[in-house]
Amino acid sequence: MRALHVITGLGVGGAEQQLRLLLRHLPADCDVVTLTNPGAVADGLAADGVRVVHLGMAGNRDLAVLPRLVRLIRAGGYDLVHTHLYRACVYGRLAARLAGVRAIVATEHSLGESQIEGRPLTAGVRALYLASERLGRATVAVSPSVAGRLARWGVPAPRIEVVPNGVDLARFRFDPVERHRVRRRLGLPDGAYVVGGVGRLTAGKRFDVLVRALALLPEDCWLLLVGGGPEENVLRRAAHGAGVADRLLLTGERPCLTDGSPGPDLPSLVSAMDVLASPSPEEAFGLALVEALASGLPVLYASCPAIEDLPPHAAATARRVRGGAGAFARALAEVRAAGPVPRTAPDAARHYCITRSAAQLMDVYTAAVAHTPSPVPQEVGSP
Secondary structure: OEEEEEEOOOOOOHHHHHHHHHHOOOOOEEEEEEOOOOOHHHHHHHHOOOOEEEOOOOOOOOOOHHHHHHHHHHHHOOOEEEEEOHHHHHHHHHHHHHOOOOOEEEEEOOEOOOEEOOEEOOHHHHHHHHHHHOOOOEEEEOOHHHHHHHHHHOOOHHHEEEOOOOEOHHHHOOOHHHHHHHHHHOOOOOOOEEEEEEOOOOHHHOHHHHHHHHOOOOOOEEEEEEEOOOOHHHHHHHHHHHOOHHHEEEOEOOOOOOOOOOOOOHHHHHHHOOEEEEOOOOOOOOHHHHHHHHOOOOEEEOOOHHHHOOOHHHHOOEEEOOOOHHHHHHHHHHHHHOOOOOOOOOHHHHHOEHHHHHHHHHHHHHHHHHOOOOOOOOOOOOO
């Protein structure tokens, strides 16, 4: 099966890195088109041997990208087109239909109750989403919670498939040697208790809550934030104001799947942590938390459908925290007082193994192709 993946951008982000991980496990011949921002993940895909095409889209209303994408799909002879993220779903579904491909699948990575991809949901956004959704065969939700939101929006239930994000369990397995090496490299004192946070440094992630919580914890507690984004300077100023700037470490963007880039990668940084906390109030899945569980970390979260959709015993070291800095500080103090836990992956992490997710997605592909006639090959530039 030949499949084309169309995605809005390929900078370091959850959806982008999930795509790269999936392509390492999908038994299909896949190419990738990025509408904009061919960043670190594009380089990683190319290193994996995946063909990546950048269309150079100038903005949301750059309609000139549409005929270019149509021609590319026609020339590729693809059996299926799979779109990722809002802009790519709108343009990719339409281009696929115009190119004669009817087997169209989209993954909804970031739909919350009040936002999509960190932006507020509006009537216009919803209307355009639903109009383009009807052009496809199936919409994949990364969690049952997202599937429920799609259904409430008006997406017909038979068109919704749940395929959760996947985790490479072997890569996130706890490594005590890496833990020691990374902690020394970061300059952490012996015996430091490290609270971790992973994600884009945006206002919606609420990492400022962890900065304020750090000020309420003993001085041997440190905060290690892994990720880049527009709130980095805001968080630094908040740490200075709270008197904890000397105990805050910001690593910048760290890809999970490295390509020889300097510095420790995400699994190594997770091994260096003692607990992972996520104060984000609205998540579509909670991939960073599942990766932390795969490393055997206890996790504290405000929202995590990946954990909430499973039986309570599947992640005994996971706990939901309601409230702000004070609530997280108390919860972190309680986790520390309970003592270290064995750094082994619980059932929740194994449930989200990437090989299982890839197999489920291939079932969706097979059903989508089976319900559509084979496209008729056309010459590039033909109508």
